[in-house]
Amino acid sequence: MVKFLVIGGGIAGVTCAEQLSALRSDCQISLISSSPLIKAVTNFQQYARSLEKFTVEERPLSTLNNQYSNIAVFHKTAKNLDSSKHTLTTEDGEIFQYDKLCICSGASPKIIDSKSDRVIGIRDTESVTHFQNLLANSKRVMIVGNGGIATELVHEITNCRIIWTIKDDSISSTFFDVGAGQFLLPKLFTPGDEEPDNTLSKRMKFTLDDDTSDSDLAKNNFGSALGPDWSRNLKISGGLSESQVLQVEYNCEVASILSYSEYRNLLSLDSNNTDEKVSSSSSNVWPIYVKLTNGKLYGCDFVISATGVTPNIDLVKNDPTFQIGKDGGIVVDDHMKTRVANIYAAGDVCCAGWDHAPHWFQMRLWTQARQMGSYAAKCMVADTENDSISMDFCFELFAHVTKFFDYKVVLLGQYNAQKLGKDYEILLRCTKDMEFIKVILHKGRMYGAIIIGETDLEETFENLILNQMDLSRFGESLLDPSIDIEDYFD
Numbered sequence: 073m074v075k076f077l078v079i080g081g082g083i084a085g086v087t088c089a090e091q092l093s094a095l096r097s098d099c100q101i102s103l104i105s106s107s108p109l110i111k112a113v114t115n116f117q118q119y120a121r122s123l124e125k126f127t128v129e130e131r132p133l134s135t136l137n138n139q140y141s142n143i144a145v146f147h148k149t150a151k152n153l154d155s156s157k158h159t160l161t162t163e164d165g166e167i168f169q170y171d172k173l174c175i176c177s178g179a180s181p182k183i184i185d186s187k188s189d190r191v192i193g194i195r196d197t198e199s200v201t202h203f204q205n206l207l208a209n210s211k212r213v214m215i216v217g218n219g220g221i222a223t224e225l226v227h228e229i230t231n232c233r234i235i236w237t238i239k240d241d242s243i244s245s246t247f248f249d250v251g252a253g254q255f256l257l258p259k260l261f262t263p264g265d266e267e268p269d270n271t272l273s274k275r276m277k278f279t280l281d282d283d284t285s286d287s288d289l290a291k292n293n294f295g296s297a298l299g300p301d302w303s304r305n306l307k308i309s310g311g312l313s314e315s316q317v318l319q320v321e322y323n324c325e326v327a328s329i330l331s332y333s334e335y336r337n338l339l340s341l342d343s344n345n346t347d348e349k350v351s352s353s354s355s356n357v358w359p360i361y362v363k364l365t366n367g368k369l370y371g372c373d374f375v376i377s378a379t380g381v382t383p384n385i386d387l388v389k390n391d392p393t394f395q396i397g398k399d400g401g402i403v404v405d406d407h408m409k410t411r412v413a414n415i416y417a418a419g420d421v422c423c424a425g426w427d428h429a430p431h432w433f434q435m436r437l438w439t440q441a442r443q444m445g446s447y448a449a450k451c452m453v454a455d456t457e458n459d460s461i462s463m464d465f466c467f468e469l470f471a472h473v474t475k476f477f478d479y480k481v482v483l484l485g486q487y488n489a490q491k492l493g494k495d496y497e498i499l500l501r502c503t504k505d506m507e508f509i510k511v512i513l514h515k516g517r518m519y520g521a522i523i524i525g526e527t528d529l530e531e532t533f534e535n536l537i538l539n540q541m542d543l544s545r546f547g548e549s550l551l552d553p554s555i556d557i558e559d560y561f562d
């Protein structure tokens with residue numbers, strides 16, 4: 073009997089195990105996960121060829137055991153892989169034999185360099201609880217990063233002052249260009265005017281409550297990534313009575329993170345007045361201070377580093393046969409195979425190393441984790457049966473549906489002209505507070521689109537990108553609101 077082994081209880085691992093079970097009910101499938109809960113995809117809806125929507129639920133590990141007679145789930149941490157013997161040893165010494173192995177160990181937050189416990193990342197339920205607890209007593213936090221997590225947090229956090237530090241000249245740059253960023257800005261809370269602490273009075277009392285512990289979080293042991301709408305029903309509220317004041321620091325990064333005493337030294341040095349006594353009033357004393365590359369220095373209760381992810385590759389990093397991509401992921405080919413025989417990888421841990429279709433690229437998202445987990449299972453089964461298998465259609469077009477600032481957001485193809493250099497045209501339609509539509513055209517053909525708001529255009533655009541129809545004759549009227557574009561092309 074063929075033995076399949078899957079590592080990881082996130083979307084990629086669970087989908088892979090379920091698909092293996094569906095395809096080969098006669099085989100034994102073991103799933104090892106270091107987190108106590110697994111992710112289950114429910115309410116799956118394919119509402120256009122490439123666009124999918126689903127709910128992700130956390131469930132006990134036993135759910136899979138109960139639901140599938142040939143899946144056995146183990147709450148263990150994979151520690152050593154011996155590909156020559158086809159064995160995987162867990163931290164507690166148990167040895168698993170496999171014929172085909174799929175590594176779906178996900179990723180961890182890439183947290184900006186700091187020794188401070190007050191610089192945190194968000195990934196799983198535990199890290200969110202830690203974040204909520206810190207926030208509850210906070211008056212001022214700094215969010216660093218300009219991608220998905222930062223964009224969600226600046227909108228969701230209430231009763232707290234926020235300094236949002238971004239490298240770019242517009243907000244949410246992972247997803248949006250300057251125009252879309254401008255459209256979304258009014259949805260943010262009151263722009264603030266936070267005073268940097270460079271000029272903070274030296275008459276202060278230094279009482280620090282250093283209450284954070286040496287937890288798992290500080291050691292970066294994260295579980296499965298959160299699911300859609302993770303922040304929707306959470307209380308993400310600080311300790312102030314006012315709702316939120318947001319200050320965006322554009323075009324800068326964190327230069328250094330200082331403890332209170334380091335900050336005090338810096339101020340003393342700056343003013344060449346090292347012997348001045350520092351004492352009294354506690355109101356401006358912060359647990360940490362952040363110096364930005366634009367010279368400003370802010371004190372805050374804690375920093376959320378929403379600065380991307382690093383794939384969890386500990387299991388393979390000492391084996392030079394595995395190829396590691398520029399993004400730190402395990403390189404896989406168009407059959408989700410690593411360089412090592414019988415070992416596959418899927419989801420956030422992998423780096424899609426094949427020649428991508430013109431309108432697809434990898435982004436570490438749960439749709440792609442699900443698609444890769446499912447496709448990896450199909451490839452594993454095909455290999456055991458010496459069957460050939462062609463690339464799944466889902467890798468033809470990048471398609472992502474999400475919600476930012478309460479708007480539905482659909483991203484299709486090269487929505488930011490990712491592979492087009494400067495050779496493209498943009499068509500825009502924008503209705504304040506309602507919709508923002510951007511289409512990328514190259515040689516008269518649609519290559520990508522951003523759709524913000526309820527427009528129902530996504531399916532039409534998806535088709536136009538996939539069929540590469542020449543749209544030159546429509547010119548700007550392509551986005552004319554008086555034309556029912558759907559009827560035109562359906």
Ligand SMILES: Cc1cc2nc3c(=O)[nH]c(=O)nc-3n(C[C@H](O)[C@H](O)[C@H](O)COP(=O)(O)OP(=O)(O)OC[C@H]3O[C@@H](n4cnc5c(N)ncnc54)[C@H](O)[C@@H]3O)c2cc1C
Nearest residue numbers: 080081082083084106107150178296297419420436437438
């Ligand atoms: C806050 C947040 C919000 C997000 N929002 C969105 C969104 O709105 N839309 C979207 O598309 N994507 C979103 N994402 C991204 C999405 O959640 C991830 O891309 C996706 O869940 C990755 O799934 P995965 O299975 O590859 O990895 P993970 O979910 O990270 O799962 C990895 C699993 O492997 C286990 N593991 C790791 N190492 C070992 C080991 N050595 N032994 C055993 N088990 C191990 C872990 O415990 C975990 O169970 C968000 C991510 C975060 C953090």
Ligand SMILES: NC(=O)C1=CN([C@@H]2O[C@H](COP(=O)(O)OP(=O)(O)OC[C@H]3O[C@@H](n4cnc5c(N)ncnc54)[C@H](O)[C@@H]3O)[C@@H](O)[C@H]2O)C=CC1
Nearest residue numbers: 216217218219220221222239246325378379380436437474
């Ligand atoms: N709705 C959605 O689609 C969401 C998706 N996600 C996904 O979850 C994962 C984690 O999210 P994020 O951490 O937001 O990653 P991200 O990849 O979306 O964004 C990272 C951001 O951090 C910036 N950055 C990187 N290093 C930096 C540094 N040293 N200093 C300042 N900025 C720096 C990058 O420029 C980028 O703006 C990603 O895979 C993301 O796609 C997360 C939340 C929501």
